[in-house]
Amino acid sequence: MRELPLANRPEAVIVVTGSELLRAEITDENGPFLARELARIGLRCRKITIVGDDPDLLEAAIRDGIEADLCLISGGLGPTHDDRTIELLAKAGGKQLAVDPKLEREIDLIGRRYARNVGSSYHGYEEGVRKQASIPEGALVLGLAGTAPGVALELDGCVAVALPGPPYELQKLWPSALESAPLQRLLERVPPFERHTLRYYGLAESTLAAALENAGGDGDGVTVTICARDRELLAELFVDPGAEARADKLVNALIAAGPDTLFARDERPIEQMVLELARERGLTLATAESCTGGLVGARLTAVPGASDVFLGAAVTYANETKSALLGVSPETLQEHGAVSVECALEMATGARQALRSDVALSVTGIAGPGGGSADKPVGLVFFCATSEQETLAQEIRFSGDRDQIRRYATVAALHLMRRLLAQTGHS
Amino acid sequence: MRELPLANRPEAVIVVTGSELLRAEITDENGPFLARELARIGLRCRKITIVGDDPDLLEAAIRDGIEADLCLISGGLGPTHDDRTIELLAKAGGKQLAVDPKLEREIDLIGRRYARNVGSSYHGYEEGVRKQASIPEGALVLGLAGTAPGVALELDGCVAVALPGPPYELQKLWPSALESAPLQRLLERVPPFERHTLRYYGLAESTLAAALENAGGDGDGVTVTICARDRELLAELFVDPGAEARADKLVNALIAAGPDTLFARDERPIEQMVLELARERGLTLATAESCTGGLVGARLTAVPGASDVFLGAAVTYANETKSALLGVSPETLQEHGAVSVECALEMATGARQALRSDVALSVTGIAGPGGGSADKPVGLVFFCATSEQETLAQEIRFSGDRDQIRRYATVAALHLMRRLLAQTGHS
Numbered sequence: 001m002r003e004l005p006l007a008n009r010p011e012a013v014i015v016v017t018g019s020e021l022l023r024a025e026i027t028d029e030n031g032p033f034l035a036r037e038l039a040r041i042g043l044r045c046r047k048i049t050i051v052g053d054d055p056d057l058l059e060a061a062i063r064d065g066i067e068a069d070l071c072l073i074s075g076g077l078g079p080t081h082d083d084r085t086i087e088l089l090a091k092a093g094g095k096q097l098a099v100d101p102k103l104e105r106e107i108d109l110i111g112r113r114y115a116r117n118v119g120s121s122y123h124g125y126e127e128g129v130r131k132q133a134s135i136p137e138g139a140l141v142l143g144l145a146g147t148a149p150g151v152a153l154e155l156d157g158c159v160a161v162a163l164p165g166p167p168y169e170l171q172k173l174w175p176s177a178l179e180s181a182p183l184q185r186l187l188e189r190v191p192p193f194e195r196h197t198l199r200y201y202g203l204a205e206s207t208l209a210a211a212l213e214n215a216g217g218d219g220d221g222v223t224v225t226i227c228a229r230d231r232e233l234l235a236e237l238f239v240d241p242g243a244e245a246r247a248d249k250l251v252n253a254l255i256a257a258g259p260d261t262l263f264a265r266d267e268r269p270i271e272q273m274v275l276e277l278a279r280e281r282g283l284t285l286a287t288a289e290s291c292t293g294g295l296v297g298a299r300l301t302a303v304p305g306a307s308d309v310f311l312g313a314a315v316t317y318a319n320e321t322k323s324a325l326l327g328v329s330p331e332t333l334q335e336h337g338a339v340s341v342e343c344a345l346e347m348a349t350g351a352r353q354a355l356r357s358d359v360a361l362s363v364t365g366i367a368g369p370g371g372g373s374a375d376k377p378v379g380l381v382f383f384c385a386t387s388e389q390e391t392l393a394q395e396i397r398f399s400g401d402r403d404q405i406r407r408y409a410t411v412a413a414l415h416l417m418r419r420l421l422a423q424t425g426h427s
Numbered sequence: 428m429r430e431l432p433l434a435n436r437p438e439a440v441i442v443v444t445g446s447e448l449l450r451a452e453i454t455d456e457n458g459p460f461l462a463r464e465l466a467r468i469g470l471r472c473r474k475i476t477i478v479g480d481d482p483d484l485l486e487a488a489i490r491d492g493i494e495a496d497l498c499l500i501s502g503g504l505g506p507t508h509d510d511r512t513i514e515l516l517a518k519a520g521g522k523q524l525a526v527d528p529k530l531e532r533e534i535d536l537i538g539r540r541y542a543r544n545v546g547s548s549y550h551g552y553e554e555g556v557r558k559q560a561s562i563p564e565g566a567l568v569l570g571l572a573g574t575a576p577g578v579a580l581e582l583d584g585c586v587a588v589a590l591p592g593p594p595y596e597l598q599k600l601w602p603s604a605l606e607s608a609p610l611q612r613l614l615e616r617v618p619p620f621e622r623h624t625l626r627y628y629g630l631a632e633s634t635l636a637a638a639l640e641n642a643g644g645d646g647d648g649v650t651v652t653i654c655a656r657d658r659e660l661l662a663e664l665f666v667d668p669g670a671e672a673r674a675d676k677l678v679n680a681l682i683a684a685g686p687d688t689l690f691a692r693d694e695r696p697i698e699q700m701v702l703e704l705a706r707e708r709g710l711t712l713a714t715a716e717s718c719t720g721g722l723v724g725a726r727l728t729a730v731p732g733a734s735d736v737f738l739g740a741a742v743t744y745a746n747e748t749k750s751a752l753l754g755v756s757p758e759t760l761q762e763h764g765a766v767s768v769e770c771a772l773e774m775a776t777g778a779r780q781a782l783r784s785d786v787a788l789s790v791t792g793i794a795g796p797g798g799g800s801a802d803k804p805v806g807l808v809f810f811c812a813t814s815e816q817e818t819l820a821q822e823i824r825f826s827g828d829r830d831q832i833r834r835y836a837t838v839a840a841l842h843l844m845r846r847l848l849a850q851t852g853h854s
Contacts, residue, residue: 020654022462022472031477032454045449047484050458050475057474168827227447286748293728294721297742301720304796304829306744312752313742315724321713321739321782325752355748369731400595402731 010069010189011046012038015061017075017085018165019052029167030074037174042190043070053082062092066158070186075165077148079128085162086151090136093155097134100141104133107147114147142176145169154182194239196251197266201232201415203258208233215253222247230411232270263418270414271299277421278309278359283387285417286357287313288326288347290338290364291381295410311357316347326350337376339364341393344382352386359387359424361417367405381409385420392420437496437616438473439465442488444502444512445592446479456594457501464601469617470497486515493519493585497613502592504575506555512589513578517563520582524561527568531560534574541574569603572596581609621666623678624693628659628842630685635660642680649674657838659697690845697841698726704848705736705786710814712844713784714740715753715774717765717791718808722837738784743774753777764803766791768820771809779813786851788812788844794832808836812847819847 014034021028031048038045046068049061053076062085065071076085090097111125128147135141135151142150148164150173159182163170177183200208205228212235218224221243226235235254239247255262264273278285287296297313300306314325319338322328328346336342347362365381372378379398384391394416398408441461448455458475465472473495476488480503489512492498503512517524538552555574562568562578569577575591577600586609590597604610627635632655639662645651648670653662662681666674682689691700705712714723724740727733741752746765749755755773763769774789792808799805806825811818821843825835 020652022475023466023652026654026656027454027459032448035449039450046479046481047488048449048477050477052473054473061474168831171828225447225450227453229453284745287742289721289724291728292725293733294716294724294740294742297716297721297744298719298725301718301742301744301794302830302833306720311745312748313721313740313744314752315714315721315728315740315742316738317724317728317734317740318711318738324783325739325741325781354752356751367728403729404595406729 009042009044009191009193010186011044012070012072013046013065013068014038014048015058015065015071015073016048016050016165017053017058017061017073018050021050022052030163030165030170033167033171034072034074034174037178038070038072041178041187042193053084055084055088058084059088059092062088062160066092066155066160069158069189070183071158071160073160073162074170077132077150077162077164079125079132079147083131086135089153089160089162093136093153093160095136095138095153095155098137099130099133100135101133103135103141103149104129106144107132107149110144110147140180140182142173142180145172150177152177152180152182154185159183159186192241194237194244194247196237196239196247197264198235198237198251198254198262199232199264199267200235200258200261201263201270201411203233203261205233208235208254208257211253211257212250215250218250220246222250224250231408232411263415269299269303270411270418272303274414274417274421275300275303275306275309277418281421281424283309283358283421283424284311284356285309286311286351286355286360287413288351288360288362289313289315289413290317290322290347290362291367292363292406292410292413293317295406296361296363296413299410299414311355314347314351314354322347322350326354339366339376339380339382341382341384341395344384344393345386345391348384348386348391359385359417359420361385361413361420363409363413365405365409367402367409369402379405381405381412383409383413383416385416387420387424390420390423392416436469436471436618436620437613438471439497439499440473440492440495441465441475442485442492442498442500443475443477443592444480444485444488444500445477448477449479457590457592457597460594460598461499461501461601464605465497465499468605468614469620480509480511482511482515485511486519489515489519489587493582493587496585496616497610498585498587500587500589501597504559504577504589504591506552506559506574510558513562516580516587516589520563520580520587522563522565522580522582525564526557526560527562528560530562530568530576531556533571534559534576537571537574567607567609569600569607572599577604579604579607579609581612586610586613619668621664621671621674623664623666623674624691625662625664625678625681625689626659626691626694627662627685627688628690628697628838630660630688632660635662635681635684638680638684639677642677643673645677647673649677651677658835659838690842696726696730697838697845699730701841701844701848702727702730702733702736704845708848708851710736710785710848710851711738711783712736713738713778713782713787714840715778715787715789716740716742716840717744717749717774717789718794719790719833719837719840720744722833723788723790723840726837726841738782741774741778741781749774749777753781766793766803766807766809768809768811768822771811771820772813772818775811775813775818786812786814786844786847788840788847790836790840792832792836794829794836796829806832808832808839810836810840810843812843814847814851817847817850819843819850 139151139153150163153160221240223238316322327350351360368378383394566578566580577590648667650665721742743749754777778787795805810821
């Protein structure tokens with residue numbers, strides 16, 4: 001796995017502050033969000049540093065961060081004495097802090113409204129308002145999320161952006177940061193680049209890596225990254241200007257490595273692809289889930305607008321529920337067990353009937369850690385996708401812990417549904 | 428939010444390496460896992476640094492990390508030239524690398540078996556084996572995960588531990604790291620501490636913070652952290668020896684701030700509490716989900732052994748499915764709409780019947796971004812929990828994006844189920 005060392009590409013450092021992140025009470029979402037955004041706009045992310053609110057460590061992290069072309073800081077913008085990001089950014093950047101009167105009025109208004117809403121006195125808010133309205137000289141206010149202002153600040157050779165810590169607020173202010181003049185000036189320096197995305201399901205990482213090597217490997221203006229995620233493989237090619245022909249050659253070699261397993265040339269999540277395929281074909285979907293416990297339904301309904309094709313799921317965890325909701329026959333359960341291709345088939349057929357969908361998909365398996373046997377080990381999962389015209393069944397033995405097996409099974413289920421829908425289109 | 432500055436507590440730095448993390452193709456799970464472990468064993472986490480495989484940046488991060496009492500490093504232990512963690516740890520710690528012959532034989536065996544299994548030639552593996560068997564002089568091998576050895580190394584004033592990057596492998600080797608002599612010697616220096624955990628649902632963070640201030644605030648040997656997570660509040664008190672009486676006073680004040688909303692004094696996830704309550708009472712559970720799309724079922728079934736009380740879920744996303752699976756009457760849907768207390772009630776009652784459970788819980792709401800109206804805005808969610816004896820209904824208006832609203836609704840649903848089960852026990 002290589003960095004993204006495209007020629008002259010500006011580099012960024014992300015500094016995340018929040019003591020609760022270091023105690024893992026909360027898992028940081030801002031670092032991954034900002035890293036994804038950096039990749040999208042063509043900057044290289046050099047480092048993510050997560051520190052608490054210890055002023056010395058936070059100052060050191062900011063000083064290190066502003067060595068890069070872009071320093072993105074999240075958190076520490078609140079009204080209390082522990083929130084020191086702005087003060088320390090000003091210090092590290094050699095700027096004075098000054099109260100912005102317009103900002104002070106805005107924050108004051110919001111604070112008064114909030115105090116009124118929760119029925120508390122406004123007394124004691126003033127100091128926090130003045131603190132939150134104090135920004136480094138020359139800084140640009142990116143807007144308010146709650147009472148915390150995001151700011152962009154041009155320093156010598158670096159653009160620093162401070163954003164609030166709550167992920168919802170950070171993501172709300174991020175577009176303003178992107179559109180701000182300091183960041184736009186930086187983005188003008190990003191060399192143009194082409195990007196190819198190839199996504200596979202059911203191909204070994206080593207096969208793809210060997211195909212890449214046989215085609216000459218990357219380098220000479222093309223950077224290739226290959227990464228596995230929940231048993232999907234993602235290959236990305238970042239192409240410097242002038243290396244397009246070489247990139248095309250590599251793309252062709254990578255396609256030839258597993259043409260049947262290549263399922264996408266873009267980044268749409270598999271659940272979105274399934275919904276779009278069904279929508280194009282005018283088909284409704286339902287699932288019957290056992291070991292995934294609702295995860296397939298949850299992934300499909302995470303996509304806004306899923307309701308026009310996804311009707312619902314029968315999560316039949318207990319055997320009696322498989323019979324009661326889906327009509328799985330007690331004989332099948334007794335003879336073959338709930339974890340069997342026969343049961344998967346009856347679950348899918350039953351879901352099509354019970355939920356009155358055009359297509360239904362079933363998952364039944366052993367997620368562990370208990371419940372396995374020599375015959376049917378932990379990780380064994382059966383799938384079935386069925387439509388009026390066609391039925392596909394699959395058996396996979398996953399390795400990993402309970403959480404991984406459930407995630408892998410969810411992705412495998414979505415891919416089987418995609419295959420069925422794609423074939424339905426071809427018939 | 429304060430650090431955990433307990434007297435003389437050893438400090439740790441976590442260094443995570445993996446270029447894919449900086450492009451956010453994968454979200455780091457190792458930093459949060461290790462941070463949680465550090466809190467559990469009483470060490471303070473000073474910083475988490477995420478870097479790619481650029482040797483200079485990784486070396487700088489390791490050099491910075493070994494300034495702490497404990498440096499935990501994840502990733503970069505693979506067989507290829509990009510995997511440089513061990514080499515750079517040796518360099519930063521001033522140690523020579525040497526091949527461990529026993530380790531070399533073990534890795535060689537595993538490599539040969541793997542090559543045979545995937546049907547590829549073993550040729551070319553030798554170099555990688557020698558590389559992975561090369562460890563810093565004086566280092567202790569913590570075992571193998573795949574072909575990558577975890578190592579612990581005692582340096583001047585610091586214990587460094589390198590673990591493989593895949594979360595499953597890291598977590599598999601972590602117990603050996605904890606039990607290793609170098610880490611045990613470090614843990615002997617951790618002063619004893621008491622910890623209190625208080626968890627609330629339905630209490631405002633500001634109310635709890637005010638109660639803390641009124642009781643004298645923290646300090647004087649007691650560190651209090653309050654943090655909100657999916658609308659649950661978690662208050663933790665870390666108590667130095669000698670400050671127990673003061674801590675008890677604070678605990679009492681925090682309990683008095685919201686006795687009806689205090690639901691736990693430990694860290695069991697709410698889904699586990701629900702399952703345990705049901706198990707104690709000999710009751711089976713089912714859910715009927717609309718806007719959560721299966722998330723409640725997925726959370727319940729994430730707990731190993733859920734199958735003895737959780738029967739299943741009817742994920743009824745479409746209106747017709749609500750009628751088909753749960754018998755929600757078309758009149759209710761027409762008069763009150765699917766997002767109504769009436770529909771929630773019929774969904775829960777219908778789920779009890781259809782899934783033949785003792786207790787059932789329903790969720791129906793508008794997760795957005797579309798589908799809202801002035802009357803029924805995005806974020807409006809109705810819940811109903813019902814048993815033979817009792818029925819509880821609830822209406823909540825959440826704010827946030829689609830993902831947040833669904834997560835909040837999932838947690839709210841689990842809490843309503845917990846309340847119903849707790850009351851069932853008291854009757």
